[in-house]
Amino acid sequence: MKDSLIKLEINTDNENANNICSMYWKLIDRNIFSCTVAKITEKFNKTSIEIRKIVNDNSSAYTEFSCNSCGLAGKQFYKSRADFLYKYSSNVNHSYVCKFCIEKENEKVEREKQEAIEQENIERERLENEKHTALDEECYKNKKEPFSLENLTFKQIIFFTCAY
Numbered sequence: 001m002k003d004s005l006i007k008l009e010i011n012t013d014n015e016n017a018n019n020i021c022s023m024y025w026k027l028i029d030r031n032i033f034s035c036t037v038a039k040i041t042e043k044f045n046k047t048s049i050e051i052r053k054i055v056n057d058n059s060s061a062y063t064e065f066s067c068n069s070c071g072l073a074g075k076q077f078y079k080s081r082a083d084f085l086y087k088y089s090s091n092v093n094h095s096y097v098c099k100f101c102i103e104k105e106n107e108k109v110e111r112e113k114q115e116a117i118e119q120e121n122i123e124r125e126r127l128e129n130e131k132h133t134a135l136d137e138e139c140y141k142n143k144k145e146p147f148s149l150e151n152l153t154f155k156q157i158i159f160f161t162c163a164y
């Protein structure tokens, strides 16, 4: 592989640490590492925990990508081989979306949720108003009932009788 999939930045002048980082992140194929961690521990006489610590402290491994949505170039960093293999194998199409586009998408989803809630409130208010209008109409109809003696109270009858 001429151009390694994993780019590596090593931030140490220590030769051993430098070699450990290089060996740890060296691929022979897109998802096959050139040697096992056990082999590195053996070669440098360190535990796998020590190897991991040296790698984490002295290097950053990443792959370069461009965002599928906006085309922005970005870097996907990896904490460990397992992290790389997991992210690499769970993303076989290498489709990346940058954090700005993820944020934008999240905002859109949030906005749509808010709009749905508002729409629901408007609908509820409309139904509420409809109910009130129906009640008002009912009251109005009652008020407009034709004048009839049957509807009058005894007192009113007396009043009418006296008045005429």
Ligand SMILES: [Zn+2]
Residues within 6 Å of the ligand: 067, 068, 069, 070, 071, 072, 097, 098, 099, 100, 101, 102
């Ligand atoms: Zn983007």
